[in-house]
Amino acid sequence: MRFPIITAFRIGLKRTLAFLHDLAWIPLALLLGYLAQANFQGLGVEDGSSLLILLLLCLPIQAAAFWSFGLYRGIWRFASLPDLIRIFKAVTTGTLVITSLVFLFQLSGVPRTVLVLYPVFLLVGLAGPRYVYRWIKDQFHGHRRREGQRTLVIGAGRAGEMMVRDLVKDSHYQPIAFLDDDPAKRGSELHGVRVLGSISLLAALVDELSIEVVLIAMPSASSDLMRRITDICRQRQVPCLTLPTLQELHGHPVRLSQIRGIRIEDLLGRQPVKLDTAVLHAFLDGKRVLITGAAGSIGSELCRQVAGCYAPEKVIMLDHSEYGIYRMDEEMRQLAPPDRIVTLLGDVRDPGRMRQVFAQWQPQVVLHAAACKHVPLVELNAAEGIKTNVLGTRLVADLAVEYGVEKFLLVSTDKAVNPCNIMGATKRAAEIYCQALQHRSNTAFIITRFGNVLNSAGSVVPLFERQIAAGGPVTVTHPEVTRFFMTIPEAVSLILQSAAMGDGGEVFVLDMGEPVRIVDLAQQMIRLYDLDPEIDIGIEFIGLRPGEKLHEELFHSQEALVGTAHAKILRAQARQVEWEWLQRRMSQLVLASRQDDPQVARVALHALVPEFVDGDARATVAAPSPLTRPTPIKAVG
Secondary structure: OHHHHHHHHHHHHHHHHHHHHHHHHHHHHHHHHHHHOOOOOOOHHHHHHHHHHHHHHHHHHHHHHHHHOOOOOHHHHHOOOHHHHHHHHHHHHHHHHHHHHHHOOOOOOOOHHHHHHHHHHHHHHHHHHHHHHHHHHHHHHHHHOOOOOEEEEEEEOOHHHHHHHHHHOOOOOOEEEEOOOOOOHOOOOOOOOOEEEEEEHHHHHHHOOOOOOOEEEEOOOOOHHHHHHHHHHHOOOOEEEEEOHHHOOOOOOOOHHEEOOOOOHHHHOOOOOOOOOOHHHHOOOOOOOOOOOOOHHHHHHHHHHHHHHHHHHHHEEEOOOHHHHHHHHHHHHOOOOOOEEEEEEOOOOOHHHHHHHHHHHHHOOEEOOOOOOOOEEEEEEEEHHHHHHHHHHHHHHHHHHHOOEEEEEEEEHHHOOOOOHHHHHHHHHHHHEEEHHHHOOOOOEEEEEEEEEEOOOOOOHHHHHHHHHHOOEEEEOOOOOOOOEEEEHHHHHHHHHHHHOOOOOOEEEEEEOOOHHHHHHHHHHHHHOOOEEOOOOOEEEEEOOOOOOOOOOOOOOOOOEEEOOOOOOEEEOOOOOOOOHHHHHHHHHHHHHHHHOHHHHHHHHHHHHOOOOOOOOOOOOOOOOOOOOOOOOOOOO
């Protein structure tokens, strides 16, 4: 206990000394006020008497104002604008009270000019020493940490200013200069660090200023700009670091501890998603939100954004992974008030547990992200894929209807379009069931469909990272294989926006941009490790795996895509089926899942999803599907 006691004593001593310093300035400011009003010709007897009376009045009132406005919460070493504002409020309030008492008690002999000059001298006396002390400390600290890495900061905006403010206090970095494309900022200084020019000067200044690290302090930087900067840094063999993106920050301030290396999603990502926050707040604030698959890549980010950016009554997190949901519980209790977080262990395939969850917590919104998503694994375990992706979705959706859930969002995938694998076929079956329920309940069923998310569990990015770390080779299935990619925060933001804007029955398709060749992705990731493809790390083509397509699709030919009020969200025409027909097909799936026979499972899936094409399945031809012909619809918004 000795060290905490010593620390508390030191803090108390510093505050006491600061308080005594401020008290000493009260008589000094009064004296300077009297001398100034007398043109510094000395004080008469009457002036001395009124000075003493005024001093006895000022000391207690001004001291109380100092404490009331928290002048001793700040530290002189880091004196800033908020400290100056507190000083101004304390001096102004104290002076107004003192002046009122002087007039109220008609104290004779107190020059009115003194009551104007006194607060000016006091304000200078309190603020001046604080800022001089900080300046001296900054100069001393700056000289002391000359061994820190010489850092060039890209971006002189708010994030750059906040970052350099922390960097000047850190011994690991020495900020040398800013670069920013805004002409208005050139030549200006932030915390003593000058903006030298545009980002086009980067290559020249890295050599000229002996830069040891480049820091990108632009959370909104485009992927093109990130690639340009990282290419220059790689050519100059200088490390390049960055701050989190705006979506990763979730509206929180930038901190020095958040500096990280460049990731592949920084180079493939696009402009930050602009959300209609008013619609999202109306959708989520005050609601009980159940998120299934809460420990997964998409589910966990749904939890972060719902709890971190909005004000739901409860965020009910459900997952069958004990360790995964334990980690999410720890993280979420740091992000949101603990009484807002409900952590549940459970499986969406367990009817008893799921009914208990709905009965106890009465969710108003269900975000259904629980799924088996790994294509080759589901291909080898067809029955498990059906149990989770189809029957688990049916269970949760039926309970949502029974317990009066307002909105049910199904997180789907581009692999549900013309599926050629079990995973895609099961997700399409889940879509069909939710679309059918839309016309038989008051719950609004909404489906969002998108492609791969970067760096998700089981995705190609972590695989490539492991292969590069092991020295290669990096394995790619086919030279021409392409995939749509989106960052996890971007995908989740658009999922929530879709859920908020949907009225029920919609199939929303997220704008995934242009497809990315996997071989290009592999090459970019190898370069992020400062290695050369085919020289340091080889790329090996291993052939498409069972159930994989060469190119993914985002919508079926019968789903006429139209625009919506959001530029990055499209709407596909839902295809309806007859309820009795659907129930017979679902019964076949239940039997198939119990037999655990991949061939039987494929036949049952093909009966429900006629567009499911599987060369290995040898499925019998199903009866014609009662899918209705799509009708033209108008764009929303």
